Amino acid sequence: MGEKRTVYLDHSATTYVRKEVLDAMVPYFTDHFGNPSSIYRIAGESRKAIDTARAQVAKALGAGPEEIYFTSGGSESDNWAIKGIASANVKKGNHIITTKIEHHAVLHTCEFLEKSGFTVTYLPVDKYGLVDPAELERAITDKTILISIMYANNEIGTIEPIAELGVIAKKHKIPFHTDAVQAIGNVPIDVNAQNIDLLSLSAHKFYGPKGVGVLYIRKGTKIDNLIHGGGQERRRRAGTENIAGIVGCGRAIELATADIEGHTRRIRALRDRLLRGIQRAIPDTHLNGHPEKRLPGNINISFEFIEGESMLLWLDDEGICASTGSACTSGSLEPSHVLLATGLPVEISHGSLRLTLGDANTEADVDFVLEVLPKVVSRLREMSPLYKGGKGGCNVQ
């Protein structure tokens, strides 16, 4: 037996930090540790580093550096965008439009606002997870103060028609927020061309460090602060800057957006090889999400008659890291809200498997999964009373 290999296929959960990114960060832990708010010379190094990172992020989004704010991550950015817009515009209206398939950072924030008098429309999606722009337009009222629709879904990988949705938001002069945490680096983003007013990012999804994120806020957008305190981030977001994290975020986004087309082509080829292999080897599967309009590295597929957590345990035993939309891993006993929103039957949602590929994955990884996964699925099906191919347990009379 050789060394046990690890095949990491959960890049939508988090990515490793790229070597170049870590190298850029390290001096800001040790040498250039000065508080950017201080006046002495070593603090100047920290300020300069933040300015550079801000310019790198701005460039990746087609934004101005004065529109980029660093946060502690995607969840804070989503919270800030939604709560900040809501409280700054409460005199104008109390209606927010979002979708049923948002990340919990958006959904639970909206639910929180519902408790204090806001009304929220959760737009439905079609069987592929797509939002219908006409549906968005119909949901708009004269009280609507915010539209928040994710760029690409973290579970099923569906890419929403953001530019079309942006046009509608602009036409009605309503601020348009998008959670682009999964999208960045995988699709070209231009906040002006796509009429995006607020956009959330999280560095650890694009080979940067955890604990740092971005909120892009279009100049002139009326928004309150979320974190109150010192005057950092042009008095918009208090707290001593996470300099090393911010430096890592800037370098990571620069690398992630340098060649989106090449990255997409390479990852998609690997993904398609894996998906086709799974579909060829295993009967009774259901691909969740859109066949084409999906993130290049995303596979979300349901295997009938079996449950997701037991699949993950076996895959983990073989060194394969994946995730599932089954209730049994969420602690909530409800399967994924995203899968249910696409109309997938609950029992098939329990058998979903998400594999998300990243830059370090190879054809050998794909082939290894194709060797292991069919065995795992058939082993579990053999012991499932639902599986028609087997005896299905003793007959109940």
Added chain:
Amino acid sequence: MYSDKVMDHFKNPRNVGEIENPDGVGEVGNPVCGDIMNICLKIENNVITDAKFKTFGCGAAIASSSMATELIRGKTLEEAWEVSNKAVADALEGLPPVKMHCSVLAEEGIHKAINDYRKKQGLEPWVEKNPHSHEHEDMTCDH
């Protein structure tokens, strides 16, 4: 998250399968909830001489089925009826709190299979002593 014992019974489940002409069969759970257990028994002279299962569910559900069938083999029906969900969980060196319902399912499956046998014999089914003890806070799946 799981004990070594749970992982052992998940990876090497004992007693998977069916019994030809079983004397008692119990199927519990619901595909909507994400777990179904099918337990069948061979009973001779009031003793469980064989027990097999098939389970759709998570690692804890499979391990609980495996352990439950192990615990009741060779026992009289009266003894097997007394095997509680806690006994199954303890034998597995514990289950995470959110997974305790898997052991409850195993106990219910055994009870259902025993009562199936009793009914076939023309006997009164035994009554669950404390059915509400099986309700585990918000663990009920009511789709």
